[in-house]
Amino acid sequence: MARAVVVVLDSFGVGAADDADKFGDVGADTFGHIAEYCAAGKAEQGRSGPLKLPNLVKLGLAEVSRGATGRYPAGFSAEPNCIGRYGWAQELSSGKDTPSGHWEMAGVPVTFDWGYFLDKENSFPAELLQQMITQMALPGYLGNCHASGTEIIERLGQEHCDTGKPIVYTSADSVFQIACHEESFGLQRLYQLCECVRELLEPYNIGRVIARPFRGSKASGFERTANRRDYAVPPPAATVLDELKAAGGTVVSIGKIADIFAHQGISESHKADGLEALVDKTLEALSTAPNRSLIFTNLVDFDTLYGHRRDVAGYARALEQFDQRLPELMSNLAEDDVLILSADHGCDPTWHGTEHTREFVPVLMYGKNLPAAALGQRKTFADIGQTIAELLELESLEYGTSMLPKKF
Numbered sequence: 001m002a003r004a005v006v007v008v009l010d011s012f013g014v015g016a017a018d019d020a021d022k023f024g025d026v027g028a029d030t031f032g033h034i035a036e037y038c039a040a041g042k043a044e045q046g047r048s049g050p051l052k053l054p055n056l057v058k059l060g061l062a063e064v065s066r067g068a069t070g071r072y073p074a075g076f077s078a079e080p081n082c083i084g085r086y087g088w089a090q091e092l093s094s095g096k097d098t099p100s101g102h103w104e105m106a107g108v109p110v111t112f113d114w115g116y117f118l119d120k121e122n123s124f125p126a127e128l129l130q131q132m133i134t135q136m137a138l139p140g141y142l143g144n145c146h147a148s149g150t151e152i153i154e155r156l157g158q159e160h161c162d163t164g165k166p167i168v169y170t171s172a173d174s175v176f177q178i179a180c181h182e183e184s185f186g187l188q189r190l191y192q193l194c195e196c197v198r199e200l201l202e203p204y205n206i207g208r209v210i211a212r213p214f215r216g217s218k219a220s221g222f223e224r225t226a227n228r229r230d231y232a233v234p235p236p237a238a239t240v241l242d243e244l245k246a247a248g249g250t251v252v253s254i255g256k257i258a259d260i261f262a263h264q265g266i267s268e269s270h271k272a273d274g275l276e277a278l279v280d281k282t283l284e285a286l287s288t289a290p291n292r293s294l295i296f297t298n299l300v301d302f303d304t305l306y307g308h309r310r311d312v313a314g315y316a317r318a319l320e321q322f323d324q325r326l327p328e329l330m331s332n333l334a335e336d337d338v339l340i341l342s343a344d345h346g347c348d349p350t351w352h353g354t355e356h357t358r359e360f361v362p363v364l365m366y367g368k369n370l371p372a373a374a375l376g377q378r379k380t381f382a383d384i385g386q387t388i389a390e391l392l393e394l395e396s397l398e399y400g401t402s403m404l405p406k407k408f
């Protein structure tokens with residue numbers, strides 16, 4: 001039986017979604033704006049000139065962008081010989097966050113509203129912070145505001161090291177983030193603190209607590225490490241991961257997938273630091289995973305290192321790097337395997353602020369025996385889950401429409 005390989009280019013949106021007005025994101029376009037900056041010579045750090053993504057284009061990326069926005073991005077034109085099945089998907093879920101996007105891809109849209117900490121300053125309830133201090137015997141806390149994670153450790157990192165007070169912050173996402181120095185505060189203690197806060201957040205309906213460890217000093221600069229850990233609530237219903245595992249199949253998590261699914265429906269989990277290493281791990285899984293497997297990879301750098309940091313050249317560089325690795329992923333597929341590339345939301349690096357953007361996501365499918373096709377606009381990311389369910393011979397899921405050809 002076949003295997004499904006889903007690679008999430010975290011935050012790689014392809015144009016404002018139809019409901020972007022509800023999020024203040026009308027006009028956002030992660031792919032289109034990166035292409036525009038590159039073509040204008042405004043993304044020259046570590047790369048140069050127009051954005052070059054020949055392998056993604058072969059799968060249908062330029063056509064997807066034209067479908068989603070009405071025009072080809074700067075430097076791209078019609079590709080008459082696409083070899084992929086390609087479309088763009090709208091999100092049904094109420095939020096533009098990582099768990100919502102991934103769970104919806106796995107067949108479970110988030111139809112309820114998450115809790116959010118909306119106040120920009122004094123963001124967290126005093127009672128909650130007091131409980132955290134008492135239970136973890138802390139000297140206090142720093143932050144308690146909306147912030148960009150790199151900016152806040154620059155600003156409060158030294159005070160944190162001097163006082164031992166954790167830095168707590170949030171964003172427009174449903175998150176409680178805690179940044180602590182790996183050595184002076186201790187990595188394990190940071191994880192314990194996150195577990196404690198995860199429990200305290202029970203009444204608040206918050207999607208994730210995120211441990212944000214960092215290293216360094218005021219003199220050398222503070223830097224976040226790869227030991228980030230996400231403590232998500234479990235998905236509200238069984239996902240295609242749960243269904244596959246229960247049916248005796250294998251679910252291989254690469255990167256932060258297991259964390260995003262609160263370790264539900266996961267058979268094995270492999271972490272790695274950086275895009276190249278995550279692609280390497282995916283290739284390793286391709287060489288070992290048995291039939292009836294789902295290999296599910298999240299490439300987080302697009303979002304964390306470039307989207308949120310509003311680093312257009314960095315994002316372009318990472319896209320070009322991934323594009324160069326794509327032929328390896330394709331050629332290592334077995335005869336019946338299907339590769340699906342997509343994203344969980346947008347994070348336009350030219351947009352104001354540092355938050356995600358509500359966008360369509362690309363759906364690019366490739367298999368050695370899979371006929372090319374234009375799949376048009378998809379109503380939900382759950383079409384990916386339904387496709388996996390059909391491919392791996394599971395019962396149909398509640399949401400989504402399979403994108404496989406009839407009698408594949």
Ligand SMILES: O=P(O)(O)O[C@H]1O[C@H](CO)[C@@H](O)[C@H]1O
Nearest residue numbers: 147148149150171173175308
């Ligand atoms: O600025 P940093 O810490 O990267 O935080 C970002 O990462 C969080 C999770 O994706 C988002 O909520 C966003 O605020």
Ligand SMILES: [Mn+2]
Nearest residue numbers: 010011098344
């Ligand atoms: Mn994400």
Ligand SMILES: [Mn+2]
Nearest residue numbers: 303304308356
């Ligand atoms: Mn993000």
